[in-house]
Amino acid sequence: MLSWIAAKNLFWLGKDMPGAAHFAFLVISIFFAAVTFLQFVVEFEDAALWDWEDKGKSVSQLRLDLELAEERRILEARRLTPSPVERQASYKERTPAEVDRLRRESRYYRRVHLWMQWLLFFCSAGITAITAWYDPPQPGKGVLIVLGFTITVITGAIGYFKPRERAFNLQQTADSIEQNVTALDLGIAPYVQTEAANLELFATTVENMRVEQRKREQQLDQPHQGRQEVV
Known part of the structure; x- marks a missing residue:
């Protein structure tokens, strides 16, 4: 809307703005309004277009799950730690x-x-x-x-x-x-x-x-x- 007003004052100050320019700005404004409305629906509506996987979980619960997953990863890595030669070979493959x-x-x-x-x-x-x-x-x-x-x-x-x-x-x-x-x-x-x-x-x-x-x-x-x- 501000671009519409700025274009009118910059290029057609004191005279009528062409109908084609009005139509172009109108179409763009309707498009952005529709996209904004859809974004609000997806973000804030209870019956959204899809359900979030972690919907209803608190931040503290998510942090606890992340810490537990990290602990399991460390324990598994310690159990399956390869030999130095294997790690060096893997390092060489990651070099490219x-x-x-x-x-x-x-x-x-x-x-x-x-x-x-x-x-x-x-x-x-x-x-x-x-x-x-x-x-x-x-x-x-x-x-x-x-x-x-x-x-x-x-x-x-x-x-x-x-x-x-x-x-x-x-x-x-x-x-x-x-x-x-x-x-x-x-x-x-x-x-x-x-x-x-x-x-x-x-x-x-x-x-x-x-x-x-x-x-x-x-x-x-x-x-x-x-x-x-x-x-």
Whole structure:
């Protein structure tokens, strides 16, 4: 409804709004009203469209059930705890998923960094173009203020969040873990011992890499002075 009123005052102030626009806003308003009504019915009506599985249980009872289930899980895990070699083999099988996760996060931060850089380029070029086009910079003064504010915010965000450095560290860790997985599968150095020794060395190496990755992320979260003290 507010969008309907805003569109009328912005585009058709002092004149009649077209019937097609009225009809479009009317249809959208009816749709959202129907969806809101359905949501209230599902949430608050006793005879809802379906019954909730835990309906009638108190929060304290749910917490007690969760604690009991956790205790049963711990007892069962202790009874069925596999040998270290089996756990290391299972760890090795889960490593490709960890590599995929690191690569996805690396691509995400790389895309964020690229979008920020392109936005900086366009804003900087826009300031130069508008300043050259308007002399004095009117009516482009407001646009210049917005572009300058955007550049300041993006520059501060890049310096604080450091998406490029995060993407590089994640990609480097993923490549190192993948290299160790390949070496273990091929039986090449440093995995040239027995299977149990190779699995133990592999698990130790990968865990050290993950610890180093977490340390690098923590260093990126620290202020510049704090990072110098850590180094």
